[in-house]
Amino acid sequence: MEAVRFRVHRFRPEDGHRGSFREYQVPKKKGMTVLDGLIYIKENLDPTLSVRYSCRMAICGSCGMRVNGMEVLACNTQIVELEKKVITVEPMKNYPLIKDIVVDMSEFFVKQKNLKTWLIRKDVVEQENPTRQYAQTEEELEKILQFTYCIQCGLCYSACPVVSNLPQFLGPQALMKLYRYLADNRDEGEDRLAAVDKFEGVWRCHFAGSCSTVCPKGVDPALAIQLLRRAALK
Amino acid sequence: MRERNVMLLHYATGLAILLFGGIHIWTLFFTYPFQGTIWETTMRFDSMPYAILPVYRNTLLALSLLGLLVSTTIHAFNGLRIILAELIGKRNIWIERGLFAIGAFLVIYGTRTILIAHMLV
Numbered sequence: 001m002e003a004v005r006f007r008v009h010r011f012r013p014e015d016g017h018r019g020s021f022r023e024y025q026v027p028k029k030k031g032m033t034v035l036d037g038l039i040y041i042k043e044n045l046d047p048t049l050s051v052r053y054s055c056r057m058a059i060c061g062s063c064g065m066r067v068n069g070m071e072v073l074a075c076n077t078q079i080v081e082l083e084k085k086v087i088t089v090e091p092m093k094n095y096p097l098i099k100d101i102v103v104d105m106s107e108f109f110v111k112q113k114n115l116k117t118w119l120i121r122k123d124v125v126e127q128e129n130p131t132r133q134y135a136q137t138e139e140e141l142e143k144i145l146q147f148t149y150c151i152q153c154g155l156c157y158s159a160c161p162v163v164s165n166l167p168q169f170l171g172p173q174a175l176m177k178l179y180r181y182l183a184d185n186r187d188e189g190e191d192r193l194a195a196v197d198k199f200e201g202v203w204r205c206h207f208a209g210s211c212s213t214v215c216p217k218g219v220d221p222a223l224a225i226q227l228l229r230r231a232a233l234k
Numbered sequence: 235m236r237e238r239n240v241m242l243l244h245y246a247t248g249l250a251i252l253l254f255g256g257i258h259i260w261t262l263f264f265t266y267p268f269q270g271t272i273w274e275t276t277m278r279f280d281s282m283p284y285a286i287l288p289v290y291r292n293t294l295l296a297l298s299l300l301g302l303l304v305s306t307t308i309h310a311f312n313g314l315r316i317i318l319a320e321l322i323g324k325r326n327i328w329i330e331r332g333l334f335a336i337g338a339f340l341v342i343y344g345t346r347t348i349l350i351a352h353m354l355v
Contacts, residue, residue: 233242
């Protein structure tokens, strides 16, 4: 059976160095994904390898990593599609590393939480015990639909060159999520724009567009940021 | 000043540079006769009409040059503020104040020069 060479980033915090790469030969099968390869390594070659995954069908967003230098979901990337003999697997950038290819995404979620990216209604009691539907027309839904597909995998945050240089930058995902609620006609949250109208907010985007390129769900965070800027300038 | 207003100023000064820069180039290259190199022509105060500085005796042109000076300074120093923050990895209020001071100095000194040119006989 034909084999493919996996070059996997290994890091143990107790070793105190920056990490290194270890190579594994993995038998290649039809339809095999990068995640399948990593699971094969963990089950058959090296049980010390740490990988974060869950659904294996590009829904949970847990297995985000860099494969051959590109941010991808490992479960959504077939080995044959890569057309390479060597598959280099690295952790996502712009996150503190926990172990091997597993990163700490706390800051990513904190930034999003600070922007209150959920539906806010003035009548909280009614929201908790709704008596009717919060209906939307098709046109109203169309404005936000693509942004609701975000699975919070964090690939856009890893690909963002501004986050690399300015870690305080809120990042594409949080800003896109904020726009999703700002543009939602059911939302009554106040001061949403004030939360991003600061130095590390919406204005720091350089419109490199790498966030939109790597999004596995086809969301366009770069567009959301531009729309957010337009809303902030009104 | 809110970041929204800073960036609005940044965009506005970017457009202003195009406008005032266009006037500046048009004035110098297409309306006044040159004699020798640009430097020689610029520095020639004695032999009219082959002199550029007296162009700014015209109040509108002097104001347009002032506009170019102010917009370029604001745009450039705000750009530098952002570049430095990203280079350092965080915002530093003292660097921003320093840049503001240098920018203000350049505007004041440049305004003085334009006023001198404006009042040349």
